Amino acid sequence: MIEYRNVKVALLGAGSVGSQVARLLLEQGDDLAGRAGAGLELTGIAVRDLDAARDVDLPRELYTTDAESLILGADIVVELIGGIEPARTFILQALNSGADVVTGNKALLASHGPELFAAAEQVGAQLYYEAAVAGAIPIIRPLRESLAGDRILRVMGIVNGTTNFILDRMDTLGESLDDALAIATDLGYAEADPTADIEGYDAAQKATILASLAFHTSVPLAAVHREGITGVTHAQVEAARKAGFVVKLLAICERLTDDDGADGVSARVHPALVPLGHPLAAVHGAKNAVFVEAEAAGDLMFYGAGAGGVETASAVLGDLVSAARRHIIGGPGLAESTHANLRVLPMGSVSTSYQIALDVADQPGVLATVAGILAGHGVSVETVEQTTVPKESAGVTRADPAEATATLIIGTHRARESSLARTVADLTTEAVVNSVTSVLRVEGA
Numbered sequence: 001m002i003e004y005r006n007v008k009v010a011l012l013g014a015g016s017v018g019s020q021v022a023r024l025l026l027e028q029g030d031d032l033a034g035r036a037g038a039g040l041e042l043t044g045i046a047v048r049d050l051d052a053a054r055d056v057d058l059p060r061e062l063y064t065t066d067a068e069s070l071i072l073g074a075d076i077v078v079e080l081i082g083g084i085e086p087a088r089t090f091i092l093q094a095l096n097s098g099a100d101v102v103t104g105n106k107a108l109l110a111s112h113g114p115e116l117f118a119a120a121e122q123v124g125a126q127l128y129y130e131a132a133v134a135g136a137i138p139i140i141r142p143l144r145e146s147l148a149g150d151r152i153l154r155v156m157g158i159v160n161g162t163t164n165f166i167l168d169r170m171d172t173l174g175e176s177l178d179d180a181l182a183i184a185t186d187l188g189y190a191e192a193d194p195t196a197d198i199e200g201y202d203a204a205q206k207a208t209i210l211a212s213l214a215f216h217t218s219v220p221l222a223a224v225h226r227e228g229i230t231g232v233t234h235a236q237v238e239a240a241r242k243a244g245f246v247v248k249l250l251a252i253c254e255r256l257t258d259d260d261g262a263d264g265v266s267a268r269v270h271p272a273l274v275p276l277g278h279p280l281a282a283v284h285g286a287k288n289a290v291f292v293e294a295e296a297a298g299d300l301m302f303y304g305a306g307a308g309g310v311e312t313a314s315a316v317l318g319d320l321v322s323a324a325r326r327h328i329i330g331g332p333g334l335a336e337s338t339h340a341n342l343r344v345l346p347m348g349s350v351s352t353s354y355q356i357a358l359d360v361a362d363q364p365g366v367l368a369t370v371a372g373i374l375a376g377h378g379v380s381v382e383t384v385e386q387t388t389v390p391k392e393s394a395g396v397t398r399a400d401p402a403e404a405t406a407t408l409i410i411g412t413h414r415a416r417e418s419s420l421a422r423t424v425a426d427l428t429t430e431a432v433v434n435s436v437t438s439v440l441r442v443e444g445a
């Protein structure tokens with residue numbers, strides 16, 4: 001039996017992820033020690049309430065409400081409280097005391113990442129955060145280490161399990177957003193405030209982290225364009241399916257060249273139409289997948305559980321083993337790489353293709369008028385589909401009931417987001433257009 005030196009591990013938080021990390025750490029201590037080359041001694045678990053009911057049965061003597069003392073006695077601190085404070089203060093205390101930190105806190109990294117990385121670098125400590133993006137899926141380490149020798153062009157992924165679960169159920173079961181969200185919450189996928197999921201904040205936080213890593217550039221959260229799924233209708237989901245697409249909430253980080261020839265990067269989160277044949281279309285339920293396009297490696301896809309307590313605990317324990325190994329071996333921490341310092345371009349510089357649905361007057365010349373508006377902004381039409389709407393169609397009220405209307409679905413070639421915005425504004429004020437009923441970006445076609 002090999003005798004290992006112990007490293008002291010302090011756990012902050014015993015919620016969905018923290019309790020599973022503690023359980024696995026206690027159950028698999030010998031295996032983990034063999035992999036880390038160090039014993040992982042769980043010295044305590046900081047909780048708010050010692051007597052709270054818990055799903056996982058852990059030794060009561062491990063619980064403490066004195067997080068600060070626990071942190072100061074630790075070699076590695078695992079932060080699984082979530083949110084900004086007190087998580088930020090605890091992590092800074094840990095780093096400043098020379099401890100390495102493992103966290104799954106994307107909200108904190110997205111808003112205070114530079115501060116935390118600077119604190120770690122200053123004392124030669126290391127911050128590990130595999131669990132922060134796409135839960136159990138290894139994506140941070142591949143971007144940070146495995147692909148460090150390549151040039152990443154694009155990272156496109158489904159990085160929020162809750163919204164993927166909801167959109168999937170809207171599509172396959174015809175369920176409402178609210179009903180599907182209630183189930184996702186019961187299953188432990190949703191954030192404490194699920195607005196973070198359905199309005200795309202959680203995915204935007206992950207996009208910030210992915211873009212910063214992929215492009216060696218600090219990409220601030222405020223520069224990430226964000227749209228959630230609350231505006232996605234059953235009509236859009238059904239129309240998408242009929243047209244050979246599925247609606248997914250995507251996070252897309254990419255290198256761009258804008259109209260002035262300036263190179264830069266952008267990060268955005270929004271619902272998008274994904275062709276049914278694309279690998280991301282086959283990502284169901286709360287699963288996540290991240291598609292990476294690299295110059296030399298080509299296309300890579302990372303797929304698996306993006307949420308869930310025990311699944312995410314896997315990523316935390318992987319980081320913990322790395323941290324313990326580093327603690328024993330020593331050596332400098334891996335600093336955050338922001339040396340490329342590329343320009344972060346606004347959403348208007350992004351170029352993609354679109355499906356625009358219009359409710360129009362069914363009269364001669366309408367198609368030409370609409371095509372003229374698109375052409376005027378340099379938006380080129382790829383496909384047009386027209387369906388005549390019966391005059392007395394249910395629920396449709398018209399100023400002149402005698403006036404027939406039609407639905408036009410226009411697929412465009414790639415166009416700048418700025419041109420598309422001007423096109424939609426003009427379509428909205430055009431007399432023969434009753435309404436612009438849907439505008440969705442198409443990705444992965």
Ligand SMILES: NC(=O)c1ccc[n+]([C@@H]2O[C@H](COP(=O)([O-])OP(=O)(O)OC[C@H]3O[C@@H](n4cnc5c(N)ncnc54)[C@H](O)[C@@H]3O)[C@@H](O)[C@H]2O)c1
Binds near residue numbers: 015080081104131132
């Ligand atoms: N659950 C997931 O699927 C998942 C996936 C990836 C990342 N994450 C991230 O992991 C972290 C933890 O997530 P979770 O799902 O376990 O959350 P959770 O809400 O289940 O657990 C957080 C726990 O921290 C406790 N806590 C709050 N303030 C505290 C304090 N001051 N001291 C001690 N304990 C305190 C809460 O009482 C709760 O038990 C978050 O940053 C989350 O974003 C979660």
Ligand SMILES: N[C@@H](CCO)C(=O)O
Binds near residue numbers: 159160
């Ligand atoms: N609420 C998040 C948890 C994982 O980060 C999700 O649904 O993806």
Ligand code: NA
Binds near residue numbers: 131137315
């Ligand atoms: Na991960």
